[in-house]
Amino acid sequence: MELDEFKTHWNTIHDKEFQQQKISPEKLKQIIMNATETLGEMHSKSIYWRKIGKFTIQFFISVLAAVVLIELIKxxxxxxxxxxxxxxxxxxxxxxxxxxxxxxxxxxxxxxxxYNGDSIKVTLKQTITGFKRFYLMFNVIYLFLYPAFYYAVIKLFITYWYPSIQTIFITCALATAISLICGHWYYKVKFFKKLKSLEENLENLEC
Incomplete structure (x- = not known):
């Protein structure tokens, strides 16, 4: 559901939600607007990086195809x-x-x-819980995937370097640590602050 559809959806359940909450309609409207804007920004960033990632990966796969052809000919x-x-x-x-x-x-x-639920509270809970689970899964996956990826890159593209296997493992471990730290920093700046805003909105609804 896009941002405009999300706003329309929550506007239609505004009255119903107000009857279930012990807060003023002005406060509820403020929470809805803040949550809508925050979720919209997080959604937009996710779409942006998906598009960038898709383009980058398509280019990368083209390079890999060229490498296969060269190695086969060789x-x-x-x-x-x-x-x-x-x-x-x-x-x-x-x-x-x-x-x-x-x-x-x-x-x-x-x-x-x-955003298909009929409750703002439920929607916020699902989003917050879903993102926290995703972020944990994200780090676990790349904790194992990064080392294998960096090892393959070193062996395939850095052919002029002849280190020991121990040196390669240390290099992959360092590259993995740097990647995870940089990823955590990005999510902390771009997502965690907004996630905290959603949690504050949820706390206001549960008061």
Whole structure:
């Protein structure tokens, strides 16, 4: 449901909601407007990053296709496909990363479009709970996916570097930690503050 439809939907249940709440209609209207604006902004950001992510992943997959072709030609020319098979394994990891990332973007966007309930309180509870579960799932998934992805990138694209396997593992661990920290910082700035606003709206409704 888009933002305008969301506003219309909540306007239609305003009177019903007011009868169930011990707050003034002005206060209820203020809560509705604030929650609508906050959810709309979170939804817009989710759509934006889904589109950016989709474009980036499409470009990345095109690059991977070119790499497969180059490695296949090289393997045929050298009469050895051993390196090509290793390349396929790394590509599978990268494609899996792309598929999961697209799914994550869609999952996040869906959280802020669950406006089908007949209660503002229920809608806020579902959104807040859904986002917290999503964020936990997000970190767990990428805690395991990032290391595999960075390992594949190093082995496939940084061919001029010949580190020990221990060095590669340490590099992947550091890259994973940096990625998770940066991701947490972004969500803290762009989403957690707005989530706190939704929680305050919910507290006002439950008073």
């Amino acid at each position: 393997g045929i020319y050298l009469h050895s496909l051993t390196g090509f098979m290793a390349t396929i394994v790394y590509l599978i990891i990268m494609v899996l990363y792309c598929i999961v990332t697209i799914w994550v973007y869609k999952k996040q966007e869906k959280i802020f479009t669950m």
